Amino acid sequence: ETEVPEDHPRHASLVTRHRIEAGVEKGITSKQGLIAEGRGEAFDYLLGERTLPSADDAARAAAATLLLADRPVISVNGNVAALAPGETVELAEAVGADLEVNLFNHTDERVRRIADHLREHGADDVKGLAGDGEIPGLEHARGVVDADGIEAADVVVVPLEDGDRAAALDAMGKTEIVIDLNPGSRSPRTADVPIVDNLLRAVPNVTAHARDLADASPAELERIAAEFDADAALDAAETAIRGGSFADEAPSDGGAGPA
Ligand code: ATP
Numbered sequence: 001e002t003e004v005p006e007d008h009p010r011h012a013s014l015v016t017r018h019r020i021e022a023g024v025e026k027g028i029t030s031k032q033g034l035i036a037e038g039r040g041e042a043f044d045y046l047l048g049e050r051t052l053p054s055a056d057d058a059a060r061a062a063a064a065t066l067l068l069a070d071r072p073v074i075s076v077n078g079n080v081a082a083l084a085p086g087e088t089v090e091l092a093e094a095v096g097a098d099l100e101v102n103l104f105n106h107t108d109e110r111v112r113r114i115a116d117h118l119r120e121h122g123a124d125d126v127k128g129l130a131g132d133g134e135i136p137g138l139e140h141a142r143g144v145v146d147a148d149g150i151e152a153a154d155v156v157v158v159p160l161e162d163g164d165r166a167a168a169l170d171a172m173g174k175t176e177i178v179i180d181l182n183p184g185s186r187s188p189r190t191a192d193v194p195i196v197d198n199l200l201r202a203v204p205n206v207t208a209h210a211r212d213l214a215d216a217s218p219a220e221l222e223r224i225a226a227e228f229d230a231d232a233a234l235d236a237a238e239t240a241i242r243g244g245s246f247a248d249e250a251p252s253d254g255g256a257g258p259a
């Protein structure tokens with residue numbers, strides 16, 4: 001899909017950029033999505049473009065939470081659809097969740113394009129077109145959801161969600177799993193399970209944990225979900241950003257890294 005050489009040191013990041021550009025060209029990603037991507041890249045760079053152990057714990061807790069859910073829904077926006085459509089469909093299948101297209105900058109046309117794009121990547125049923133439900137407390141256009149989708153869900157996965165909407169979903173009593181590279185952003189701070197990791201790594205990782213936990217008892221799943229400490233995971237990510245990942249690579253004389 002791109003001409004980026006495999007051995008380029010910033011291969012993953014360049015492929016990601018191309019996918020987002022292609023998403024904008026296809027009319028599935030908004031221009032604001034480009035800005036969100038740039039912000040995400042900066043945080044991923046600071047994290048060392050790796051999955052922290054704390055983010056892996058979060059992914060496992062997310063998998064357990066999804067397997068325990070009665071009505072789990074994965075919210076899909078233009079960045080998610082452009083970056084990881086097939087991986088998102090696979091996660092939905094692995095945990096028995098519904099997919100719902102839910103856009104901050106909503107247009108029916110873009111919802112339809114994203115739903116088609118997800119179907120091209122193997123989704124059967126995609127919600128988000130009915131728009132007959134709402135998230136209370138938000139301006140109308142921002143709060144439109146499907147009544148039998150996000151409105152009725154007990155657990156929602158909201159990758160790259162806006163802070164106000166994450167707070168409004170929390171106020172509805174949803175258990176929220178947020179994927180966001182910025183541990184200081186309001187959305188992961190609102191989440192029951194914040195996964196501070198790149199969506200491209202986090203989504204397949206939650207799927208892998210879900211497959212690993214497929215035969216676990218409800219008691220075992222509940223133990224995994226209960227043992228996860230959201231504040232500790234956010235602190236671990238912030239610590240990594242504040243020097244951990246640079247310090248790992250600092251020269252042995254300690255001369256060049258940030259103080
Ligand atoms: P708020 O505090 O309201 O959430 P914000 O500055 O975080 O404000 P957003 O619109 O939520 O604004 O920004 C997009 C978020 O998505 C950023 O936190 C960014 O780090 C994150 N992000 C972008 N690309 C990715 C990605 N590929 N994987 C994970 N997170 C990403």
Ligand code: MG
Pocket residue numbers: 160161162163180185186187188
């Ligand atoms: Mg945010």
